[in-house]
Amino acid sequence: MNHYQAPVDDLLFVLQQVLDAPAQWQALPAYAQVDAGLMAQVLQEAAKFVDEVVAPLSRTGDEVGAQWHQGAVTMPPGFKEAYQAFWQAGWPSLSAAPEDGGQGLPAVLAQVLYEMLSAANHGWTMAPGLLHGAYECIKHHASDALQSQYLRKVASGEWLATMCLTEPHAGSDLGLVRTKAVAQPDGSFALSGTKIFISGGEHDLTDNIVHLVLARLPDAPAGPKGLSLFLVPKFYPDGSRSEVHCERIEEKMGLHASPTCVMRFDQAVSWLVGEPGKGLAAMFVMMNAARLHVALQGVGLLDAAWQKAHAYAHERRQMRAPVRQAGTEPADLIAQHPAVRRMLDTQRAWVDGARVLAYTTALELDRIQHAQGPAKEAAQRWCALVTPVMKAVCTHQAFHGGSDCLQVLGGHGYVREWGVEQIVRDARVAMIYEGTNEIQAIDLLVRKVLPDGGMALGALLDGLLHDLPQAAGARVEQLRALTHSVLKAAAQDATLPYRVADDYLRALGLVLLDWAWWRIRRALHNPSPEQAQRWLAPAQALDQWVLPEFEMRCAIITQQCARPASVSV
Numbered sequence: 001m002n003h004y005q006a007p008v009d010d011l012l013f014v015l016q017q018v019l020d021a022p023a024q025w026q027a028l029p030a031y032a033q034v035d036a037g038l039m040a041q042v043l044q045e046a047a048k049f050v051d052e053v054v055a056p057l058s059r060t061g062d063e064v065g066a067q068w069h070q071g072a073v074t075m076p077p078g079f080k081e082a083y084q085a086f087w088q089a090g091w092p093s094l095s096a097a098p099e100d101g102g103q104g105l106p107a108v109l110a111q112v113l114y115e116m117l118s119a120a121n122h123g124w125t126m127a128p129g130l131l132h133g134a135y136e137c138i139k140h141h142a143s144d145a146l147q148s149q150y151l152r153k154v155a156s157g158e159w160l161a162t163m164c165l166t167e168p169h170a171g172s173d174l175g176l177v178r179t180k181a182v183a184q185p186d187g188s189f190a191l192s193g194t195k196i197f198i199s200g201g202e203h204d205l206t207d208n209i210v211h212l213v214l215a216r217l218p219d220a221p222a223g224p225k226g227l228s229l230f231l232v233p234k235f236y237p238d239g240s241r242s243e244v245h246c247e248r249i250e251e252k253m254g255l256h257a258s259p260t261c262v263m264r265f266d267q268a269v270s271w272l273v274g275e276p277g278k279g280l281a282a283m284f285v286m287m288n289a290a291r292l293h294v295a296l297q298g299v300g301l302l303d304a305a306w307q308k309a310h311a312y313a314h315e316r317r318q319m320r321a322p323v324r325q326a327g328t329e330p331a332d333l334i335a336q337h338p339a340v341r342r343m344l345d346t347q348r349a350w351v352d353g354a355r356v357l358a359y360t361t362a363l364e365l366d367r368i369q370h371a372q373g374p375a376k377e378a379a380q381r382w383c384a385l386v387t388p389v390m391k392a393v394c395t396h397q398a399f400h401g402g403s404d405c406l407q408v409l410g411g412h413g414y415v416r417e418w419g420v421e422q423i424v425r426d427a428r429v430a431m432i433y434e435g436t437n438e439i440q441a442i443d444l445l446v447r448k449v450l451p452d453g454g455m456a457l458g459a460l461l462d463g464l465l466h467d468l469p470q471a472a473g474a475r476v477e478q479l480r481a482l483t484h485s486v487l488k489a490a491a492q493d494a495t496l497p498y499r500v501a502d503d504y505l506r507a508l509g510l511v512l513l514d515w516a517w518w519r520i521r522r523a524l525h526n527p528s529p530e531q532a533q534r535w536l537a538p539a540q541a542l543d544q545w546v547l548p549e550f551e552m553r554c555a556i557i558t559q560q561c562a563r564p565a566s567v568s569v
């Protein structure tokens, strides 16, 4: 019931009015031809595909799920047809290079497309979700011979791809990977081992599947530096089948339509991608884009849950609200109750602000690829610091905020009919994959903020201050001071950063969200009555219900900084 509707007006408002994306593209020769008209046309067509083809399959995907039988996986009804229509219409190659058969459009448009797709049908979208990363990886690291066989097929999406990293004993710590690759006289490698949790490891959506696999050469050192990357397809160019087997698929809490596979590699003939020992580096080419992609899953799923909760709250009547909101709605609609409005407006504040931040980050990713000099350096700094924050806060909010949206429906949210419970179940995994949210927090504080004494973070905060009205700069300065306290305390107590990393990430996330909302306010400097009605309530919810968390996070960090080192051991 009540499929997700891609919110094209909102998406275009953020790209055009808040971020002035077309003007940003004009400054990059690669995208100088992309204007507001083209952007609107692409996103309107994408929304049509999402609403008409992908969204209606979400419920069946959850109920029927992917089915494993004797090593083969059958996807839920309608999935194959929808995927074939998707790649044949050119959607996977939106931002691939024209020389590889792509359309050469800014990557931010592809990220927006995937936000809509994930919101409409997270399970289906898992299949093409890794495609662009695989394309970038093959393009930047594979030999000419491999590229000639695989690059265009992966760029177009005619063949789907996997990322085979995780093993039963090696999750967050990929340095423990044991899968082995042994060199063969013909230049190929025999790959042996077991990978688990591989999304789309086997399915019937496409004729072939291209696996990118992290493995270890016999003489490789232990740890992450000993890992190399290999490519092995399901079918080789001569049509023969590889020794890659799907042993089973996992039963899981949600995302039933996405087969999460146990994959066995039995001396499978494969080829090295990039240099020996540089496997992780080859995969990290696409890490920021992949994490942002997961952040946008969070934004989309929360928006989808909000849409359902908002619709329900404007139908359901229970008691008269104590103080009626202005307008003509009946006083006994649950949308009139302050407790319900609080839940709805708070999640709206998160969706709108997080969307601004995610699209800003996507624009910066495009700048990393195509700008030079200080603009490129600033873009690199933004993406390094902000991407882990986005991945963690957006996926956290999709699950916890999605649960609040479920609450708006009362018991009707807990039963299947409205589909909010599916969103909550599906969203949960995004806090785990693509680096758990705890790993994101450590990446931010321990690897990116502390090593240069807070310099890069300081430059980022300066940039935010430049954009904010003077009165709104206090939190930025508070975070700067807090960073110095953490630096000082960490010198005495090496475990401190690991204890406060989550709080620190949340604090920076809230500062960024505040900044994003100032950008929205600036775009609405003279709002029409419709705009005021749309944007005022979430803007107020941000101040009343979201930003106060910043003080709490600061208090926790300050308290930990003051704790004697001996107590923490």
Ligand SMILES: Cc1cc2nc3c(=O)[nH]c(=O)nc-3n(C[C@H](O)[C@H](O)[C@H](O)COP(=O)(O)OP(=O)(O)OC[C@H]3O[C@@H](n4cnc5c(N)ncnc54)[C@H](O)[C@@H]3O)c2cc1C
Residues within 6 Å of the ligand: 163, 164, 165, 166, 170, 171, 172, 173, 196, 197, 198, 199, 200, 255, 260, 429, 432, 433, 434, 435, 436, 437, 438, 439, 442
């Ligand atoms: C549905 C689904 C799809 C997936 N798809 C893929 C895929 O396509 N390809 C692929 O390779 N993998 C995939 N994964 C695997 C996923 O990336 C891992 O589950 C994830 O990286 C965490 O690894 P783990 O499950 O072994 O947990 P662990 O690493 O064992 O972590 C357990 C807990 O300990 C915490 N922890 C671990 N190390 C640290 C640390 N250093 N500091 C602080 N906390 C820590 C974690 O945050 C977590 O809370 C998928 C997983 C799922 C569930």
